Amino acid sequence: MSTITFGITHSTLDTKGKLHSKKINECQRCKVVTDSFRHWLEETSRGKHEGGDAAWEEAKLKSYARSEMRLVEIQENLCSELKNHQDDCYSLSEEAESLLENWWFHEYQNNLDLYTWLCIENLQYCCPKNHYGESCTLCPHIKNNKICGGNGKCDGEGTRKGDGHCICKRGFTGIDCEECSYNFYNASNESCKPCHKACDGCQGDGVETCVKCAAGWTMNSGKCVDNNECLDLSLCKSNEYCINKEGTFACKLCDKTCKSCEGPGPSSCSSCSPDHVLWIGKCLDVKIQRDLLINCSMRIASYLCLVILVMFLYRKSKSLASLTVLIISLLIYYSETTSEKNVRQFAHILRIKSKVC
Template identity: 55%
Template sequence: MITNICLYTILYLFNCDIVLSIKRTLPNLDEINSKKPNECRRCEILADSFNYWIEKTSRGKYEGGDAAWEEAKLKSYAHSEIRLVEVQEGLCSEVKKHQDDCYTLAEESEQVLEKWWFSEGPSSADLYTWLCIETLQYCCPKNHYGEFCLPCLYGRNNYVCSGHGTCNGDGTRKGDGKCECKKGYDGTSCEECAKNYYHSENTCNLCHKACNECTDEGADKCNECKPGWSLQSGTCIDIDECIITNLCKPDQYCLNKEGSYICKSCDKSCKTCVGSGLSNCTSCNPDHVLWSGFCMDDKLKSDLLRNTLKKLSLYCGLLIIAFFIFRNSKTLASLVILIISTFVYFSEKSSDINTVDVISNLYLK
């Protein structure tokens, strides 16, 4: 007994050690999923946090009382070391994303921030510009990029990338300044329309889905039709590939789509078919017969005939009742006939094979 307990204990500890070792080797998913910000973004987060706490400490501890005394105290407090300490104590604590990066840079930049506080002050200079652009040189002014903060490429209407793209590295000390165009735009400064787009009122719009290239909106403005479309009288028209034989396997049917087609499997009861479901069979397996698009064996055929005879008997009975009512009251008979017609309509609509089709097949046979 004691031996078994010892053995189970050893196995348990061994399994725990395996689990813990696996856990130690697994990557931190939070670190993988959170994209690390670049230097400029880190600095921007820090500057925003510093400004946030400047605002939070704007009144300090002096509220109420003698207005003249309060004003004098607030002036001395505004640029005091006490207020700076309060700002630094709260710094980065309100940041929701990339908080660790904010704390790290705040620690690295502590002396630089103290210099700004005492030399420039919160009311005399923009912290982001002073800290991130001029002092640490992590960022560039807007519409500038790269190590030397060169100006981004301007295009049409004197907009950066013609207003249709972004400058690579904009506002940072990174990037090459090339325009990254929005979808539909192309060219060095995004001043042109991309392939399969046309220019209209200073914007680039997508051509009709039938066009490879176009001059304007619509299938009649194509320079060239896409595969699956045919140019007829100046307009690209969808080609119905399904009229071509042998596109699909024997147990499949063809479904036309604009510019293309797909092959879909017939119902498992069909050998061949022209559409989806039980009622579109065109031929059946040897042990089944075809009835109005349905493939059925002898049992199903017998059940169908029996149910059809029951329905015919019911319909005839209802008509006989309506006839006798008609002899006594034409008004009441009209209402009864309306009710019977509605019943017959929905009864036939819900059936897989309606009564008329069954009778037609029997007659043809």
């Protein structure tokens, strides 16, 4: 049979539409191609071709399943379904086009696995499982049929790269990955678990098993307890307040109305800027304070006059005095609520003006 040239061209996306993916090695490229080929092998497994040449194909090549027509259909769609590594797939499929044809016409019928035949035996980009390096050497660290104790992988395993040493999972160390890393402990199910964050080395779970304490923690009665760094007032700036956290701390800015503070919000001020005065944890504008004092003095003077008036009326008529007290009480209530509302509005106006200025 003569060699068939398909001459398939693949369009590529422009720079904006091109998919970005991590660079992969030769073995991974080959696996991408064989996986895509297997995908389209399944997509085209319909038994016969619904077209004008189907009868000719089945008569000449006995079945569509292993026909040239099916191979052409697979080749035309190869790599098109991929979202990642599509360019790698296209380039390698073109390089290995004659090998793919050879496998299709001569090896597929013998049920030879495409990945094994193409990637391991012919292109020699990959190695069988548990093998590594140029000669596909068996990984050396195998115990009880487990590579690296089941807690790692053989360097270069499955590829023609690497030196076969164990690359351990997080928490494991040693030549065979059978020991726990520092700050991990050996759990009952033969796994290594991380120590409590309070520990700098441990013998088990919890703060009671710490060998010594991590930074930000102190040993107390056999266990590590969190340090309250915020007791040191010099840690944060004058316009910041301290928040204690497990093993550490954080400095946060005070409210913009405060010069210094003891916590978040405008009600935690401990000192104010020169144009503000401290009042029950809040920094009030000096103008607001002055108006409050003037307003308060005027109201007190008015209330004293009203008290004198009631005392005078009481001597004349108790009923008239009682009615007067009721009216005065309503007036005082209205005056106080209105005054509070006006102060709030005035303060709001001053804040707006200060922002504009």
